[in-house]
Amino acid sequence: MNAGDRVRVERGSVVHEGVLMPSTTAEELVVKLAGGYNVGVDREAADVEVLESDAYAVKTGEEPGGSTVEFDEDLPTVALISTGGTIASTVDYRTGAVTAQFDAEDVLRAVPDLAGRANYRGRVVANILSENMDPGVWQELANAVREEIAAGVDGVVVMHGTDTMQYTASALAFMLDTPVPVVFTGSQRSADRPSSDNVMNAVCAVEAATANCAEVLVCMHAGSSDDRCSLHRGTRVRKNHTSRRDAFETVGAEPLGSVDYGAASRGEPAVEFYGDHAERGEQELTLVSDLNGDVELLKFTPGMDPTRLERLAGVDGLIIEGTGLGHVHTDLVSTLSEMVDGGTVIAMTSACIEGRVCDRVYDTGRDLLAAGVVEAEDTLPETAYVKLMWALANREDPAAAMGESLAGEATARSTPWQP
Known part of the structure; x- marks a missing residue:
C-alpha cells in the first residue's frame, strides 16, 4: 500500500475508510477521512485493506522540485517567510497535538491556490509556535525581511502563529521603514480541519503583499465566513478571541483595508483600502533593529x-x-x-x-x-x-x-x- 491508496483500516471495533496519507513515522498510519479530518492509527495493531490503488494523487514532498513555481516575468515576486505557527503546521499523531513543522516550501504545496498569483522566494527564519517567539527572533525576522526587500521582491508575507502575532508585527513596524507591503498572516485552525482558514488567509495575504501599500499589516479573516480578510495596521491590531477565525480586530478604528477572497479567486482586483496609508515606494528601505530587552x-x-x-x-x-x-x-x-x-x-x-x-x-x-x-x-x-x-x-x-x-x-x- 502507498500514499494515495483508498484503504479500510480496522483496529478492534473501530473502522476507518479514507485515503492513506504520508506519515512522519513508521509506527503510524495516517488516513484522511471523507469529512476532511486526518486520523492516526497504530500500524501494528491495525488490519488494512486496500480498496483502490492510487485513488488520490498525494505529494510526499520527496519529488524533486515538488513545490517549485516556475518564474513568470508578468507576475510580481513575493517573499514567503515562515516562522511556524498553525498556518504552517500539521498534526503530531503521536500526541494528537498540532505541531509547527512545515517550512515555506511545504506551505506552497499545502496551498496550491497560491500558484499563479506571484513568483515566490521561500525562506525559513524559525520553526516555532508563537508562544516561543522572543525579541531575538524578531530581530532575525526583521533582517530577513530587509534582505528580501533589498533583493527586489514586490512584497513580503510572514507566516506566524496567531497568539503573539501582534507583538511581532509591532516590532517590525518600529524597526523597519519599508517601501513595500509586509503582511503577517496565520490561521486559527490547522490545515487538516475542514474549517481551516489557512488557504483564504494565505491567498489574501499574497494579494495584499502585491497591493499599493507600504505598511506592516496583519491579514486575517474579517468574519466567520470565507469571503473577506481584513488588513490591520500592525501596531493597532489585537487578537480578541481564542479560536474564532475572525479573532483579530483593529482597536479604536476600522481596519486599514480588506481583501475580497471571491474577487481574488476570480483573478479580479481584490484589495481595497479605506483610509490613509503609506503607499508603495513612498519611503526608503531602512532597518533599525536594536532592542532593549530590559x-x-x-x-x-x-x-x-x-x-x-x-x-x-x-x-x-x-x-x-x-x-x-x-x-x-x-x-x-x-x-x-x-x-x-x-x-x-x-x-x-x-x-x-x-x-x-x-x-x-x-x-x-x-x-x-x-x-x-x-x-x-x-x-x-x-x-x-x-x-x-x-x-x-x-x-x-x-x-x-x-x-x-x-x-x-x-x-x-x-x-x-x-x-
Missing part, C-alpha cells in the same frame, strides 16, 4: 501586592496596564517615583480595550504625572511594551517617544467608532 509589562489589579512592583526596581523600562484613564493604587505612586528617579522609563496604558489614558482628570493621575510616569495615549499595552524596547535602544529621549506616534500606534484623538 522592559516589563505589569497589569495593575486591585489589592496587588506592592512588592510585585518593588521587585521591578532597576529595570530600564516598565509599561503599566492601569485602570480606566490610567490609574494604579495611590500607595504605589511613591515607588513609581523612586523608579523614575533611578532611571526607569515608565509609561501608562489602559486595561480598557477602547480609549486613551488621561492622567489629568483625577488626583491619582496627576500624582502619577508628577512622579514622572508618561502617558502612552491610546497605544495598546502589548504594542507599548514592544515600542519601549525599541525607543530605549534608539531614541535619545525614550520617555518623550512614548507620547508620540512613531508607526501609527497612537491616534491624534479618540473618536467614537462603530463597525
Whole structure:
C-alpha cells in the first residue's frame, strides 16, 4: 500500500475508510477521512485493506522540485517567510497535538491556490509556535525581511502563529521603514480541519503583499465566513478571541483595508483600502533593529501586592496596564517615583480595550504625572511594551517617544467608532 491508496483500516471495533496519507513515522498510519479530518492509527495493531490503488494523487514532498513555481516575468515576486505557527503546521499523531513543522516550501504545496498569483522566494527564519517567539527572533525576522526587500521582491508575507502575532508585527513596524507591503498572516485552525482558514488567509495575504501599500499589516479573516480578510495596521491590531477565525480586530478604528477572497479567486482586483496609508515606494528601505530587552509589562489589579512592583526596581523600562484613564493604587505612586528617579522609563496604558489614558482628570493621575510616569495615549499595552524596547535602544529621549506616534500606534484623538 502507498500514499494515495483508498484503504479500510480496522483496529478492534473501530473502522476507518479514507485515503492513506504520508506519515512522519513508521509506527503510524495516517488516513484522511471523507469529512476532511486526518486520523492516526497504530500500524501494528491495525488490519488494512486496500480498496483502490492510487485513488488520490498525494505529494510526499520527496519529488524533486515538488513545490517549485516556475518564474513568470508578468507576475510580481513575493517573499514567503515562515516562522511556524498553525498556518504552517500539521498534526503530531503521536500526541494528537498540532505541531509547527512545515517550512515555506511545504506551505506552497499545502496551498496550491497560491500558484499563479506571484513568483515566490521561500525562506525559513524559525520553526516555532508563537508562544516561543522572543525579541531575538524578531530581530532575525526583521533582517530577513530587509534582505528580501533589498533583493527586489514586490512584497513580503510572514507566516506566524496567531497568539503573539501582534507583538511581532509591532516590532517590525518600529524597526523597519519599508517601501513595500509586509503582511503577517496565520490561521486559527490547522490545515487538516475542514474549517481551516489557512488557504483564504494565505491567498489574501499574497494579494495584499502585491497591493499599493507600504505598511506592516496583519491579514486575517474579517468574519466567520470565507469571503473577506481584513488588513490591520500592525501596531493597532489585537487578537480578541481564542479560536474564532475572525479573532483579530483593529482597536479604536476600522481596519486599514480588506481583501475580497471571491474577487481574488476570480483573478479580479481584490484589495481595497479605506483610509490613509503609506503607499508603495513612498519611503526608503531602512532597518533599525536594536532592542532593549530590559522592559516589563505589569497589569495593575486591585489589592496587588506592592512588592510585585518593588521587585521591578532597576529595570530600564516598565509599561503599566492601569485602570480606566490610567490609574494604579495611590500607595504605589511613591515607588513609581523612586523608579523614575533611578532611571526607569515608565509609561501608562489602559486595561480598557477602547480609549486613551488621561492622567489629568483625577488626583491619582496627576500624582502619577508628577512622579514622572508618561502617558502612552491610546497605544495598546502589548504594542507599548514592544515600542519601549525599541525607543530605549534608539531614541535619545525614550520617555518623550512614548507620547508620540512613531508607526501609527497612537491616534491624534479618540473618536467614537462603530463597525
